[in-house]
Amino acid sequence: MEALRVGLAGLGTVGAGVLDLLDRNGAVLAQRCGRRIDVTGICARSRTKNRAVDVSRFEWFDDPVRLAENPSIDVLVELIGGADGPARACVEAALDAGKHVVTANKALLAEHGTSLARRAEEKGLALNFEAAVAGGIPIVKTLRESLSGNQVKRVFGILNGTCNYILTRMQNEGQPFAQVLADAQRAGYAEADPTFDVDGHDTAHKLSILTSLAFGTEVSFDAVYMEGIRSITPADIDAAEELGYRIKLLGVALRTDGGIEQRVHPTMLPKNSAIAQVDGVLNCVAVDGDFAGEILLVGPGAGARPTASSVVSDLADIARGVVRPAFTVAARTMRPHIRAPIRAHEGGYYIRLSVYDRPGAFAAIANRMAEEGISLESIVQKRAAAGLPGSGRLSTVNGPTPVVMITHETTEAAIRQALESIEADGHVDEKPQMIRIEKL
Amino acid sequence: MEALRVGLAGLGTVGAGVLDLLDRNGAVLAQRCGRRIDVTGICARSRTKNRAVDVSRFEWFDDPVRLAENPSIDVLVELIGGADGPARACVEAALDAGKHVVTANKALLAEHGTSLARRAEEKGLALNFEAAVAGGIPIVKTLRESLSGNQVKRVFGILNGTCNYILTRMQNEGQPFAQVLADAQRAGYAEADPTFDVDGHDTAHKLSILTSLAFGTEVSFDAVYMEGIRSITPADIDAAEELGYRIKLLGVALRTDGGIEQRVHPTMLPKNSAIAQVDGVLNCVAVDGDFAGEILLVGPGAGARPTASSVVSDLADIARGVVRPAFTVAARTMRPHIRAPIRAHEGGYYIRLSVYDRPGAFAAIANRMAEEGISLESIVQKRAAAGLPGSGRLSTVNGPTPVVMITHETTEAAIRQALESIEADGHVDEKPQMIRIEKL
Numbered sequence: 063m064e065a066l067r068v069g070l071a072g073l074g075t076v077g078a079g080v081l082d083l084l085d086r087n088g089a090v091l092a093q094r095c096g097r098r099i100d101v102t103g104i105c106a107r108s109r110t111k112n113r114a115v116d117v118s119r120f121e122w123f124d125d126p127v128r129l130a131e132n133p134s135i136d137v138l139v140e141l142i143g144g145a146d147g148p149a150r151a152c153v154e155a156a157l158d159a160g161k162h163v164v165t166a167n168k169a170l171l172a173e174h175g176t177s178l179a180r181r182a183e184e185k186g187l188a189l190n191f192e193a194a195v196a197g198g199i200p201i202v203k204t205l206r207e208s209l210s211g212n213q214v215k216r217v218f219g220i221l222n223g224t225c226n227y228i229l230t231r232m233q234n235e236g237q238p239f240a241q242v243l244a245d246a247q248r249a250g251y252a253e254a255d256p257t258f259d260v261d262g263h264d265t266a267h268k269l270s271i272l273t274s275l276a277f278g279t280e281v282s283f284d285a286v287y288m289e290g291i292r293s294i295t296p297a298d299i300d301a302a303e304e305l306g307y308r309i310k311l312l313g314v315a316l317r318t319d320g321g322i323e324q325r326v327h328p329t330m331l332p333k334n335s336a337i338a339q340v341d342g343v344l345n346c347v348a349v350d351g352d353f354a355g356e357i358l359l360v361g362p363g364a365g366a367r368p369t370a371s372s373v374v375s376d377l378a379d380i381a382r383g384v385v386r387p388a389f390t391v392a393a394r395t396m397r398p399h400i401r402a403p404i405r406a407h408e409g410g411y412y413i414r415l416s417v418y419d420r421p422g423a424f425a426a427i428a429n430r431m432a433e434e435g436i437s438l439e440s441i442v443q444k445r446a447a448a449g450l451p452g453s454g455r456l457s458t459v460n461g462p463t464p465v466v467m468i469t470h471e472t473t474e475a476a477i478r479q480a481l482e483s484i485e486a487d488g489h490v491d492e493k494p495q496m497i498r499i500e501k502l
Numbered sequence: 503m504e505a506l507r508v509g510l511a512g513l514g515t516v517g518a519g520v521l522d523l524l525d526r527n528g529a530v531l532a533q534r535c536g537r538r539i540d541v542t543g544i545c546a547r548s549r550t551k552n553r554a555v556d557v558s559r560f561e562w563f564d565d566p567v568r569l570a571e572n573p574s575i576d577v578l579v580e581l582i583g584g585a586d587g588p589a590r591a592c593v594e595a596a597l598d599a600g601k602h603v604v605t606a607n608k609a610l611l612a613e614h615g616t617s618l619a620r621r622a623e624e625k626g627l628a629l630n631f632e633a634a635v636a637g638g639i640p641i642v643k644t645l646r647e648s649l650s651g652n653q654v655k656r657v658f659g660i661l662n663g664t665c666n667y668i669l670t671r672m673q674n675e676g677q678p679f680a681q682v683l684a685d686a687q688r689a690g691y692a693e694a695d696p697t698f699d700v701d702g703h704d705t706a707h708k709l710s711i712l713t714s715l716a717f718g719t720e721v722s723f724d725a726v727y728m729e730g731i732r733s734i735t736p737a738d739i740d741a742a743e744e745l746g747y748r749i750k751l752l753g754v755a756l757r758t759d760g761g762i763e764q765r766v767h768p769t770m771l772p773k774n775s776a777i778a779q780v781d782g783v784l785n786c787v788a789v790d791g792d793f794a795g796e797i798l799l800v801g802p803g804a805g806a807r808p809t810a811s812s813v814v815s816d817l818a819d820i821a822r823g824v825v826r827p828a829f830t831v832a833a834r835t836m837r838p839h840i841r842a843p844i845r846a847h848e849g850g851y852y853i854r855l856s857v858y859d860r861p862g863a864f865a866a867i868a869n870r871m872a873e874e875g876i877s878l879e880s881i882v883q884k885r886a887a888a889g890l891p892g893s894g895r896l897s898t899v900n901g902p903t904p905v906v907m908i909t910h911e912t913t914e915a916a917i918r919q920a921l922e923s924i925e926a927d928g929h930v931d932e933k934p935q936m937i938r939i940e941k942l
Contacts, residue, residue: 083651083793093718093831094650192648198794200640200648208632208640210534211523211814278533336779336800353523354638354811357801360776361794371793374651384824391533 065098072141073106079366126152166193175281179388190376198368205275212351218314219347224259261290269313282399289327321400410499434476505538512581513546519806566592606633612707615721619828630816638808645715652791658754659787664699701730709753722839729767761840850939874916
């Protein structure tokens with residue numbers, strides 16, 4: 063059978079990883095696919111840049127759209143990045159020209175996934191994106207194919223390696239966010255401008271893709287509720303540890319009676335759960351299916367080689383002639399996304415308050431919680447060094463008293479109202495900290 | 503498009519689970535597959551047995567071979583079980599009659615996988631078996647498809663829920679094996695005759711399937727080295743805890759220069775690893791790919807609903823017209839399995855000895871290890887209550903002294919020789935305990 067001819071747009075680390083993989087493992091890949099997968103044309107910004115891989119053997123294109131349209135390729139692999147610009151232009155050009163598309167571009171899919179899926183479907187083409195979510199973890203295929211027989215209740219995960227690296231180091235070393243971030247930037251684990259990672263945008267992009275795969279709804283990145291990890295302090299890390307939790311930045315998509323919750327925020331997870339052990343730059347995704355039960359996938363969430371592995375698995379499917387709907391169901395049957403408002407979220411909460419040490423302060427706080435019908439599972443109040451072991455950093459000397467509460471299940475609306483009232487009462491000296499607890 | 507017509511052979515818990523899934527989720531499944539999946543014929547031992555599902559709506563067959571050959575079906579789902587007998591007969595009949603096959607039968611695949619794959623391939627038919635390994639965990643698809651671009655170095659996992667349940671309870675409760683087994687039998691987590699589970703056969707069946715999927719070699723169940731969990735004592739569980747490990751029954755397939763190691767045995771795993779947190783009846787599988795890195799999948803390893811989820815995902819692929827080689831590569835190109843002998847295994851070892859308390863005993867033991875070139879990473883020797891916290895059960899009063907050693911990497915041949923010499927020297931009062939440490 064003839065080789066599958068690939069046009070590769072974008073020669074950054076992932077593009078170089080794909081070329082490296084095909085060089086090293088091309089023979090075994092061909093055995094598994096029943097045909098070879100050969101890169102024939104490539105495109106990048108600079109033709110003369112010094113690269114680890116020899117690219118002189120490929121036909122060079124300066125314009126990714128020209129590559130996409132070229133009759134010499136069967137598939138376009140888009141590794142340029144960005145929701146619009148040349149990435150979007152060449153993907154659309156490829157589909158219009160009748161070429162399959164493989165992309166690792168989460169921003170593109172988060173912003174334009176539904177319309178691209180429709181375009182691909184009209185022409186009977188594949189739009190594959192295993193590498194767009196969680197790097198080397200095969201979560202797209204798992205949701206698209208392995209869980210076909212399931213109604214998914216929830217899909218959630220640790221989807222950003224930078225945040226997980228920072229939180230893991232904060233956990234292990236007791237350092238504050240800013241210091242760990244600076245270290246991470248020096249070590250190359252965080253960008254010079256970390257906003258996109260630490261404020262949750264990257265996780266939200268990936269989550270919006272998982273949501274559509276799991277629920278067959280239109281991709282709705284704008285409907286993702288988003289909080290990053292900048293507000294997490296060593297006091298929170300310590301209190302979590304003491305109460306039996308770990309803090310992770312999760313993306314969570316949950317089917318509720320009122321619509322689908324899509325939320326990205328720091329989350330308390332039971333310390334002994336497998337997901338709480340997913341540390342450093344690792345990613346993980348968990349899916350609750352009504353028949354499969356809870357399936358957890360863990361692996362490298364980024365990097366040239368894991369991402370190349372996922373890109374190539376997408377190519378392998380195309381080489382085998384397999385074309386499936388991009389988001390699990392036929393694009394023309396994807397339902398509109400109905401957003402469940404974050405205020406309707408139900409769950410337990412971790413609350414940390416810095417309370418002025420005066421008579422009646424704590425009673426006032428307890429009353430405000432009671433007014434909203436919130437009951438407490440546990441309360442930890444400390445002074446100075448009188449804490450439990452390991453709680454040193456939670457304590458203050460001669461200042462306000464830290465009070466940490468874990469609530470039973472309640473609603474976001476109730477918690478927000480209670481915290482607003484507590485703040486207005488003037489018994490706390492800083493904005494209350496609130497971290498959602500995810501039930502496992 | 504016309505419905506995919508399924509013949510279901512075997513109506514135990516999994517068969518009933520498949521009917522239940524198709525009843526509940528048939529509509530969404532049809533949307534995902536582009537066509538309906540309908541059971542048309544069924545076959546079981548007793549037609550009159552009281553069942554939770556209504557089976558009167560299906561055509562009844564007394565003989566699974568007749569069902570397999572019947573022109574009214576496109577696919578046979580074999581859920582009878584057993585390596586030979588009616589299960590094998592109906593699978594072979596189905597393939598001969600040009601029907602795709604889906605099976606959850608690990609024994610059948612472990613014993614006859616290669617020849618069945620060849621038979622399916624000659625006719626261009628699917629032989630799918632996601633449910634045969636690790637229940638609801640999509641490990642077959644992951645190895646067959648998602649890791650197509652990888653050379654796999656190792657695949658390993660916790661593949662038997664009964665053993666994991668027993669070890670977890672031994673860990674949590676400090677009870678000996680026999681007592682926990684008896685409890686597990688009463689609770690329905692272990693069979694009346696537990697041999698197949700606790701001695702490692704079930705794990706070995708599944709491992710032999712994973713090996714072929716990962717390495718493209720012929721299925722070689724006979725080449726699996728096998729040890730069960732009967733020999734694990736509370737003293738081992740305690741010593742492991744103290745040294746930072748958990749004990750799990752693993753199946754491990756490892757590519758080495760001398761061939762492929764297939765081994766099933768209790769294994770020490772670092773306590774804080776994600777895999778060590780996989781407790782109770784959960785299963786997990788980890789794969790080391792040269793590009794993907796280490797991917798870990800965790801989920802329910804058995805049960806009607808998770809297993810049905812996997813059976814139906816196999817059907818969904820067939821409904822979509824996807825037919826792939828059963829064991830990743832074309833069956834005619836599967837290579838002979840080359841067995842790496844267990845004596846060539848390299849790794850660290852946990853050794854527990856019960857040493858007579860007399861001058862020179864320990865020196866003699868240390869010399870025997872040194873003679874074989876084995877160096878020790880740590881040694882814990884205890885008397886009575888003088889141990890570290892939590893080590894109570896490791897100690898004995900007035901008897902021989904328990905000595906626990908962790909070795910650096912060595913070979914199985916060296917360890918066995920050293921332990922043989924130590925036993926022959928007469929300084930120990932029982933057969934040395936030896937548990938392999940798996941490097942993560």
